[in-house]
Amino acid sequence: MGQMRCSRVLKEDEDDITRITATLFLAQFMRGECLRPQPGHQQPLEMPLLIYTYSHPSTFILLGIPGLEAAHVWISILFCTVYIITLLGNSTILFIVKTEPSLHQPMIYLLWVLSVVDLGLSTATVPRMLGIFWFNFREISFGGCLTHMFFIRTFTGMESAVLLAMVFDRYVAICDPLRYTMILAKKRIALIGLVIILKPGVLVFPMVFLVDHLPFCRARVLPHAYCEHMGIAKLACGSTNIYYGLIVGFMVTGVDLIFIAVSYIQILRAIFSLPTKDTQLKTFETCGSHLCVIVSSYIPVLFSSFMHRFGHNVPLHFHILMANTNLLVAPVLNPIIYGVRTKQIQVRLLRLLSHKWT
DSSP states (O other): OHHHHHHHHHHHHHHHHHHHHHHHHHHHHHTTOOSSOOTTOOOOSSOOTTTOOOSOOSEEEEOSSTTOGGGHHHHHHHHHHHHHHHHHHHHHHHHHHHHOGGGOSHHHHHHHHHHHHHHHHHHHHHHHHHHHHHHOOOEEEHHHHHHHHHHHHHHHHHHHHHHHHHHHHHHHHHHSGGGHHHHTOHHHHHHHHHHHHHHHHHHHHHHHHHHHTOOBOSOOEESSSSOOHHHHHHTBSOOHHHHHHHHHHIIIIIHHHHHHHHHHHHHHHHHHTSSSHHHHHHHHHTTHHHHHHHHHHHHHHHHHHHHHHHOTTSOHHHHHHHHHHHHHHHHHHHHHHHHHHOHHHHHHHHHHHHHHHO
């Protein structure tokens, strides 16, 4: 009995410390302060256990969007609506492609893969956000946080790899149309799909492994609604993992973006070499859906990176809100863009709806 009472008291004390730590950490963030010692400031000999811990943390605390707590309910309604539209849109694409033989083409196969990735990315992020906003589920285990981070980074990398594969499809179709079916045979599409799945995971796993072996010496509080790598790495005593995270980010998405840009330069050169304006326009229209998806995927990310680099006076909650939005925009827009711009999908969807209503 005495042992149980002692354990209960210790657990209550630990919960109190957790709540106080989160409050102090958030207050320092809102004042623009940092948990690191300021230059020239003499640290006391005994650091408060409340703020600094040099052990492997058992849990992290996710704060959601600090500074916008009053709006959490409204933000959650928006995020939930976007998530429902994402589920419906991408599930519809998967069903139509699966049941319509005329859509079994290389580009549509890649669209099918993109829908699977978008479902995975949105499901890896939104339920966790809604848990924080609606039920105050802020605590997440250290292993759970690393798993969360791995899936978010991996799905983001997969989406970038699918967009690169799609631009390769457009490049072959426009620059080498006579060999299109030979180059993009089913076996090669399957190989491309395998690379899309494996490449991001292979690059992201070492980053997760390094985070798992970092010593943590700061408050275990993340001012985010999901486990974000840079936020976790900044809580560690060393900064090496931050640079590795930047390298992985460049290898996963930056290299893909460079290849996409180079491919479109070649595609535009081929289009402008066509004899008539009519032919040029019709050929360029075949890239329309893919260009729209690239804009919806990369522009928010580039804008967010620009804000982090130059927007020093921008409030913290705006940065975090933008980071959350970046993960939601592409998965909800991709099925809408391809549904509107792909005639075969439109026809199949209208046939499906008319069959349901009759």
